[in-house]
Each structure stands twice: as C-alpha cells, then as structure tokens.
Amino acid sequence: MKPVRIGLLGLGVVGGGVWTVLAQNGSEIARRAGRSIEVTAVAVRDVAKARALVGPDVRIVSNALELVSDPDIDVVVELMGGDTFARACILQAIEHGKHVVTANKALLAVHGNEIFAAAQARGVMVAFEAAVAGGIPIIKAIREGLTANRIQWVAGIINGTTNFILSEMRQRGLPFETVLAEAQRLGYAEADPTFDIEGVDAAHKLTLLASLAFGIPVQFDKVTTEGISHLASEDIVHAERLGYRIKLLGITRRRPDGIELRVHPTLVPADCLLANVEGAMNAVLIRGDAVGLSMYYGQGAGALPTASAVVADLVDVARLQMADPEHQVPYLAFQPEAVVDIPVLPMAEVHSSFYLRLRVDDVPGVLADLARILSGAGISVGSMFQQPHGDQQADIIFLTHETREGDVDAALQVMQKQSFVRSDVTRLRVENFS
C-alpha cells in the first residue's frame, strides 16, 4: 500500500524524536500500520541543521505554511508549539484536507473547540496523544478503552517537572528553591519554570482529559490552578507523618451539579500507587462506574516517549484515514453533536478533605476554640496533632473529613480573626480516592 506521507512542522526535541523513531523502527511500524510512514517534508527555522539530520531526500522549508497545502503531504504533524502561528498552520492544513497530529496541549486547551469543529466540517482527523502524559496512551485509553463507562473522576500526575521537584523535596528534605535550581540544572525544568511550577501546563492537559472523560467542550479558562512554588517543606514532613504524600494533581470529577476542574498540590495516601509515582514520571488514575479504578503510568516527556505518542497517532491515521468521517473515532471521545456544556463548579462547591496548619499561642482553650469553629461550620475533623514551637507557641495540624470547600474557607476566615492565631492558615486539599 502507498506510504503515508507526512509533513513535519518543527524538528526540535519532539520533532527530532519523531524522526529518530521513524528511522529506527520504520519496519516494525509498517508491520503494524500496513504501510510505511514517510517524512516527505519538514519545516524548520534552521534549514542547514535540519539537512544534516534528515539527509538529501526530504524537502526542507523554512515556512511551515508552505507545507500545509502541499499535495504530496497526507498528514501534517505540528510540533512547533506556541499558539498563534501553530493555530494558523493547523487550521490551514485542515482546510486543505490534511489530517493533523499535534503535541500542542496549550493550543488545544485554548483553541481546541475551534480546531475540532473545523476538522469535523472537513472530515479530517486531529490526533493529540502526545499532548497529555507523553508516552502513556492515556487519550486512547479514555477515548476508546473506557467507552463503556460513566467516568466519575480523573486524577493525574501530569507534569513531570513538578513531580520531580516534589519527590526530591520529600526524599531529601530540601526546600523548593534548592530543588528547582537542581531541576533546572538537570534539564527537568525550564529557565523560566512558571508554566510548570504554577500548574499551567498541568491545567492545559487536565482541560483535555476532562473533555475526553465527560464529553464537555475544552475550557481552559475554567480550570482553578494552584502551583507548588509556595509549598513549604514542613507541610511535606507533616503530611508524611499523617501517612500522606503531596503531589501536584490535575483533578476533574463529575458531581450531580457540575464538573470539578482543578490543579493543585494534594495530599494522597502514601500507600496508594499514585503516591509512589516518583521523579519525572506521570500517572493518571481514573474511576469509571463499570471498570472501577484503573491507572496508567509512564514517562510524561522527553524526545522518544513523546515521539512514541506522535507516531502511534500516525499509525492510527494510517489505519483509519480511509474511513468515512462519520466512522472515525471522535476527537474528544464523544461524538461532536453529543458534547454538552456541563457547568464547571466554582471552587466553593468542590468537595475534598483538607489539611490545615496554623500557629497558635500555646494556651489552654485554643484547641477547643478551633474545634468549635470547625464544627460550627459543619466540618468534621479526622485527625489532629499539635507540636510545640517554642516562644509558647505551637503548630496545630488538622485533617478534616470530606467537606465543601466554601465551608472550609468560611471557617478559616473566622479562625484567622482569633487573637491566638499567629500565622496564616495553610490549607491543602486531600484526596483519598475512596
């Protein structure tokens, strides 16, 4: 059968990885796909450098827009990143009837609805396995493997940089800044790490996972995002003492009145598998009403793992490109006409357990007052411990049962006004996955 001819936009880390995987495993891939996958052309800024990598037979252009209309190209693979130009390239490729494979989570999380609608109208595929959790075929798992389920929630470690930092902070007892500097030195964190450490990258990915799980439009602007840059080492220590570890999780849950959509540091039980995902690895835990719990674990980034996902998408396209559009697998797991706009809940309506830490004057009656404030707000305490701090002060840590976040915030406002409370109250969410 005729090869699938691809145009590669970008030949950086991931683009280079795709080139390597296709070169290295080409025959194995063709055994699966039923045809070979060939890079016909690449679009790069540095033509000379690209020539050294791809050899003389591949067309190289410096303007990606030249490739999106090229009749010799069946599939456009967008690996440039960014949103303005990447968006233009993808939309033009779709207009010209090309299938599109992309790893661009930031683009899809913001412009996905527009892109998928355009692709639907033109009858082409847009595949993006590499956009979430690198090498883990998590999009395929949700979109095709769990189709029998009413998915109840998805919780994932979907940013390797922050998981690496949190693992190091816990295992070596180091503060955030020290570990971040090391992560930057090792190449796990960017020079400007904001997108990773503030949870923005995880929020992009969570946006896509939520759409796949629940059949809702992508809506990045509705994700509540808290990063790890303000996380204190002592909270990691206290959490461990309580039998928990702190992970940056993306969580989306279907509740009767809407969808929770949130990224934040989260205490998880130390003996659950998710807590034991260490270093830069990713993992996604899913609960469906039929399947129960399932988890997917693997590398979340890197040239070859990400290329593994890009090339798997290319094989899907190779296998399925001749299917008429109405029989193609839907972009976001649900048929476009079946996507419904379930409201995203404000954080006050989100339910979880909470870890609370505050410093108080170590005088009689303080604990009783605090307990009264919590119970007055309808919050039930699961465990508590107090640790002297010197200067006749003490740190108190509460672990609450599951409760409405708005109720906790109201109680914290009252707590914060007490004269014996000597610090801001640190409030972290806890998920027991029960």
Add this chain to the structure above:
Amino acid sequence: MKPVRIGLLGLGVVGGGVWTVLAQNGSEIARRAGRSIEVTAVAVRDVAKARALVGPDVRIVSNALELVSDPDIDVVVELMGGDTFARACILQAIEHGKHVVTANKALLAVHGNEIFAAAQARGVMVAFEAAVAGGIPIIKAIREGLTANRIQWVAGIINGTTNFILSEMRQRGLPFETVLAEAQRLGYAEADPTFDIEGVDAAHKLTLLASLAFGIPVQFDKVTTEGISHLASEDIVHAERLGYRIKLLGITRRRPDGIELRVHPTLVPADCLLANVEGAMNAVLIRGDAVGLSMYYGQGAGALPTASAVVADLVDVARLQMADPEHQVPYLAFQPEAVVDIPVLPMAEVHSSFYLRLRVDDVPGVLADLARILSGAGISVGSMFQQPHGDQQADIIFLTHETREGDVDAALQVMQKQSFVRSDVTRLRVENFS
C-alpha cells in the same frame, strides 16, 4: 444512525455484566459510539431465568448456533467460555460475516490463529479486550497505543486469584492452603482452582500479550508455566528481607535469538510499582524502546470490569465496522502478513536473576564450596545470607546476578549432590526490570 445489533452468547457473570452496563450507560455509550448498541438476542441454557433479566423485547434461544447466522445480528458476543462449542459458534459467526467480540482467552490462546485467519478472510473484526486483564485496556494499549515501539518485554500480574493469595500470604503470614481456602470462600478462587493457581490462566493471557507485542502467532503450547501451589511461606519472608516481593508474573521478552514466554512466581523489588499491586488487582508493565517503561493497572476480573472491556470492543466495532477490511486495526496488532514465527526460547536459554534456598550442615567450608560451585558455572552472587536452623543445620539463601537459566540448573545439579546439602534447592526467578 442505525443501532448496532448484538447477539449475546451466554448470560452468566460477564454476560449479565454486559447487559447491565448497556442498560445503565446506554446513552453515555451512544454519545461516544455515535449510535446505540442493542442486544437483539441472547443464547442461554436457562431461558426462563434470562427472560426475567432481559424483559420481553429480546429474543432468547437455547442454542447459540441459532444466533450466529441471524440476519438481524451485526455482532456476536461470545461469553460462554469453553473451547469446543465456543469455537464452532465463533467460526460460524465469522462465516456469516458477523463481527465477533469475545472474552475467551483459553479459546484464543489455543485456536486464535485459526480464528483470526478466518476473520481476515471474511473481512470481519474479532475483538478480545476482555480476554486479558479484565477492565484494563491493555490490548488496545499494545495494539494501538505503543505502535511506534519495538517492544522489549512485557511483564504482568494477569491473574487476580493468585495475586490475592500471594498478597494475603505475605501480609498475614499465612500458608498457601489456608489462604486458598479463604479465597474460595470469598469467591476469588474457583472450587477447582487448578487453572488459576497453576498459572494456566495467566499463560493463556500471556500468549495473547506476546503475539500483540512481537507480531508472532499465538502459541500457548510454548509457554513454560509454574504456579504458586508449591510456594513456601518462608520464601515470601526471605524475599521480603532481601527487599523483594513474590508475584506470579507472565513474562515475555524479545532476545536476540528468540522470545521468552513464561509464567512463574517471581521476586520483584519491593519498591517497584508492580510489587505494590495488591489483592485481586492486575497490572501490566511494558518496556518499549521509544516509550521506556509504562504500566497499566486495574481490575482483572468481575462482572462489570470485564463488561467494560467487552462494551469498549463493541464501541470500536460500532465506530469502525464500515471501514474496509484492509483499514481495520489488525487483530494481533501486526498486519496478518507481517506476523513472523520467531522461535520461543527453551527455559535453559532464558536469562534472569535467581533466588536459591537450601539447607546445609552448618560446618566449616560449606559456604566456600557452594560459592565455588556457583562461580564455576559462571554465576555471580549478588547477596547471600545464612540463618541457623538448629540440629547443626542452616538455611542459606543466595541472590544471583542475571544469568542463563541452564547454567543455574547445571550448578544446582552439582550442589544437590553434595553430602552437606540436606534439602532440595528451592529456585525462584528474580526480575529487577532494569
């Protein structure tokens, strides 16, 4: 669009689960599949009991062969189990141009080549996600998610009964027989548990995983299978002391000269995720050259998890049934004409580390003699400990580095002949997944 009309052969645990999932999540499933999935007819032994479950609108027959040629049925779902009659039904369904979904690992592991060839000739789909690891979409992950990879090995906990027994033996310090009796009482083990505890069920599943991973024919008769019924509690204790846990693993690995294909109790490092898969849960760890390590975890059995996999296959069929056969996803991940018959290695050629335990006379020179026997066979020892046993005897435990199994067996033959060796040598394989 027209519904997909299915004929359900068998309405036992899994068949009942499929009925329940379709009834409960029908609209959610149709939102994904683009059409509804309807049970048109069921074949059961007890017609009256089935009528009570499925209501008046579903045709019920007592002979499954009536349904395989029924023009009102698009997909035959075989959930009867067994091999003779199930094979006949599936082959006839294929002959009549029906797509087939089955959970029957025993059938496919033995008759898969014949069934897939017949389906290929007729241009129909045969899907079997439910045959391996219940609710975990592991077949889809390998067949479609990891297509870019040269897969190096697959190692899985793919039998929940034995994993439950091993977890209980370790956690509660109980002997095999006691835990087996409890597992039978709880319904985790059958009245005749042979297929589970002797590793046969895991070998059926491993057969399918190996074909999916490496593009080889199914060849159940080539699997080396050792169960857990002879596993001594003390080996679980010693393993733990060495930093390992014992799991019944199905392992298949591509080596330069062939494929390893084996099921046996295996020591795995206690801090790896696979070691922490407890109770009746399943997990499959895969190493691919591009993706690195990835793991898939979930329930391996039960009505609803298994039904989740069956229905996911039905959604695939619904989405893809109109694709021309040459564009369908290949049954065993590789195109039928690309399947190659790589030899399965004899166990003597398999490589792993080994745990050895033997009882010896506690006299000077014994350890030196044993060490000389091992090193003489080219076996390098990683760690060793000795523990007095009374009666001037001692137990010695060796942990070897990776070595050829044939060399270990030769060394054990020599050891066994030494006058100071007072027991059979217990030999267990160790995998470090490095």
